[in-house]
Structures are given as structure tokens and as C-alpha cells.
Amino acid sequence: MASYDRPRAGGSPRPLETGDTWWYAAVAGEAAGSFSTRVRTRTRRGSLGAVLLLTLTYAGLVLTATGRRWSDAALTGRRADTAAATLLREHPSLAGLTTGSLVAGSVLLLAVGLIRKRYALTGIAAGTVVTALALTGLLQRYAPRPRLADAGGLLPSGFPSAQTTLALGIAFGLVLVVPYRLRSIAVGSAALWAAAVGAYTIAAGQHRPGDVIAAALLVLAVFCGLLAFLARKGRVRPGPRRGPALPGLPATVPLALLAVAGLGAGLWLLGDTLALPAAAPYDPAELRLAHRCGQALAAGVTAAAALLLLGLLRRVDVDGAPAAYRLGGPFVEAAGVPGDDQVVGPFTEDLDHEIS
Template identity: 50%
Template sequence: MRTKTGQRWEDAVLAGRREDETLAAARDANRMLDHITLSSLGAAVAVLVVIGLVRYRHALTVVAVGTVGMSLLLAEILKRYVLHRPELVRAPERLLGNSFPSGHTTIAMSVLFALTLVVPYRLRGVAVGVCSLWATFVGAYTVAAGWHRPSDTIGADLLVLAVACALVALLARAGRVSAVPGRPHTLPTVLVITPLCSIALAGLGSGAVLLLDSMFRLRPGDPEVPRLAYAAGHALAAGASAAVTVLLLALLHRVDLDRPSPARPAHKAGL
């Protein structure tokens, strides 16, 4: 994004998407991304609030909603007022605008992370397993649709992770975080972690190989560069989202955020 080589490569990614519609699956990507609207975001936040309030976890509700809200706010501030994309290489006008970080990826990953935080510890694996594949592939779909560069999606992943970790740190300072006693539940962990790790390793590994191949060929007129660059960007976007999700789960391993509010009624103890 901020180097000549990086800009040439990401311009090639977008060029590859335009040239290879069969690989991009652009129509499917557009249909997927069209479902991410203000209405669907509002519905997702409402679900998070309902889960938190039904469980009588006011602090967790604030953290979950804060993860979504702060992530989106920071993404917009960074994109509009803080970061810019210097024009280091010649490119068509449509490629010169700043799109870092990706708003769609920020929405998907922040909703996933918020759900991970607000559900009970014993259901964390189930919640991540249900939503992680959708959230993971939103970043890849933004590249497939030609809406974002790979760096936009990776930056959004890291931004949401930073926000979630900061808010969990505040919970810890407030004394609402504790270690989980007893033996870990191995089966749910395996069922969730194995697919995510596979996507992360496959995406980052194949993306890195294709990235290096396209970078070594990065010269004007080479017809293979856009195809290789697009494939690399698509793989890296999916792999990075999966890797960041695995990292969050690793940071929360055996960590219970489930300490109840002081005014919690006794009959809610099992929630």
C-alpha cells in the first residue's frame, strides 16, 4: 500500500480479478457481500445485546457491542482521516482511492469476535464454529468482488483483534476474567480449531508461494502476473482471517469471561 512494489502488486491483484471471472466467482461474491448492510449489522448487534441481557452479563454486553462499534469507528477514522494511499506508481483513476481497512471485513470479524466474547465459555467453540467460516471468507469475497485489496482485509482483521484484546484487558483489570477449572473439552476444540487451522495454513501457505511467484514476475506486460497476484491475494485474505480467529481463540484458551454482574439474580446462575 505504501511502497511502489506493494502498490504494483495490489494493482495486479485487482487486474487479475477483472481478467479471470471464473476464478474470482465475482457474482457469488457480490451476492454474499450485498447481505452485509446497515440493517443486517443492526440485527447482529441486537442479537448480541439479547444474548448478553438474557444471561445478565451487562459488562460482557458492553464489551461485545463495543467490539463492533469501536472497530467500525476506528476503521472509518483510519480510512477517511488518518491513512492515505500515496500515488507512488502510475495506475488508472479507479485504483488510486484509499480503501484501507476494509469495512465489510471489519463488520464480519467484529461480529464474530463479539459473539465469541458474549456467549458462555462452554458454547464458545460452537459459536465460533457456526460463524467463523462466514466471517473468514468475507475478506476473501471482498477481493473476489474487486472491492478491496488484500492489505485492506488483513488490516481489518488485525484492527478488530486489537480492539477485542483491548476490551478484554479492561475486563481483566476489572476482575471479571478467570481461569477455567477442570479438564478442557477436547472434541469441540478439535472440531472448531482443525478447520480454521487448515484454512489458515492453506491460505497463508499457498498465498505466500503465489505471492513470491507473482513478485518475481512483476514486470509490465507479463500476462501471468495478474492471474498469480489475484490468486495470491484471494488466498491470503482467507488465510489471514482464519489465522486471526485462531489467535483470538488461543489468547482466550482456558479463559472465562463469564463472571456475573453484582446484581445478578440467583435464579440466573445457570446461564
């Protein structure tokens, strides 16, 4: 029984069960402690936390001399990393494969939503991905950056990475269009693909590790903000207890291992790679170590962002409108089950219950 629900004097002493207070969905959806309020609170906190981490990443890796030196060393170290250089040299088709996979992922996101006739949610998912890409473009163009000492121009920056933004945006967009029971396996698999896309952009020299990290945090902030808005509009409902956790283990377990190993190894190596000399020449071993440190951190943050989103949506279903409530419990037993064409209120004829 809710705190704002009390029986009349002389009313039925029988305790209420789940489903007896079905009418609260219409009058208490915004009450403190309601399901929508809890979902909105935690997703809003997730969005604000991602924005804070994005700001710290920008300040540490773009605005400070130490961060820029480490980012440049990680970018230059791809040439000293023989494993990455050999892979890219022997498989030049990876560039076209990465671009093709981004196109295929966009088509897949739209196709799944349209086939399942989730037209509104498909449009929302696509609009959110476009919003994240627009914010990425604005940050790349207008975010303050230090100037080059020799030419007086701005330091080239791909902060954040557009490729990672699109890939992880597609992965997170699947939350809105795939069935609840398949959410973990779909989002987890797509997040692994997004981490691979980010790793390729770093190895190919298209982006620095900080660009990929910033893209993951930006997409997480945008989608958490969207979910908070959907919860505010009452578009979420409790999911079944037997949710997508067990079927999603083949994807979420590798994702969790990637997050733990990437963040652990990256933070372990970060202390050594930050101690680079202020000017060149650098030791090739140090450059290679910086590159691998950046790869580990970027992959770990991408995987952790996906796991955080899945954690925030634990037992939360956003697939379609909330289910219609049905009468049940002692009130229906006392008043009788109504027909489909009969409108019945929440109270029985003896009026032994009230909402205050």
C-alpha cells in the same frame, strides 16, 4: 503454597491444597504470577504484536511501490480468475446476502447477550466493535497514502476493510456473551463466516487483499487490548479443565486448516507474484495468480487471528463476574463449617497461619 505464604513456627505441617488460600483473591490479584496478571500480560502482548503486524502491512502494501503494484494486480486479477467471475455473475444475490448477514450477525451478538442477561458484557462487546469500526474509518480517511501520478489526487484506499472489521468484530464479540463451553464452536464458526465475507469483498473488487488483512489485525489488536483491560479489572477467572475444545472441533479444525493452507499457499505464491513488471500490460495468468495469492493470504490471516484469540483465552472465562470463594481445606475442618449468616475469617482460633 505461595511464595509469600509461610506457616508459623509450630504450625500445621499439612500441605495446603487448592481452595485453602481462597483469601488471596482479595489481596494478591495483582501479584506477580497471579492468574489475572498472566492473562493481562499475554493479551497485551497479543495486542502489541497485532499493532506491529498492522504497521508492517500498511508500510509494505500501501507505502511501497512494489506492494501497491501487487495489490492492484490482485484486485485486477479477479477478472482473469474465471472461477470467481463466474460465481459472481451467476449469483448476483451474494451482494445482498453479504450485507444481510452482517446485519443478522450484529443482531445475533446483541440478542445472545441480552437473552443471557449479560447486559454489561453485551455493551462492552458492542462498544468494542464500534471502536474497531471507528478506527477503521479514521485509517481510511487520514492514513497517509501516495498520490496518483496523473491527477495529483490520493490513491483510492479501503485500508482497512470495514466489512471484514464488522464481521470479525462480531465473531470476537461472541467471546464475551456466549457460554464458556460454547466459545470455540461459536467463535470458530463466526470466524469462518468472516473469512468468507473478506473473500467476497476481494472477488467483487470492493477491497484489496491488504485491506482484509489489515482489518483482521486491527480487530485482533482492539479485542486483545479489551481483554487485557478486563484482566486488569479482575473480570477474568480460570475456566474448567474440560472446556470448549472438544465441542468446538467441528469449527476449529476447519479454521486451523484454513489458516495453515491459506498462509502456506499465499506465502508460496507471493514470491512469484511480487516479480511483476513495473508497468502494464500484464500477463492474465500473472494477474490471476496474484488474485489467488491475495485471497489465500487474506483468508489465512483472518483464520489465524481467530485461532490466536482462542489460544490466548485458553482456560480463561470472561463470562460474568468471578465466582465467590468458599472456605475449604484443613482450616475449615479445624474450625467447623460456618452457617450462611456467619462471617468467618481465613484463620482458625489457634492462628497457626499468617500471610506475610
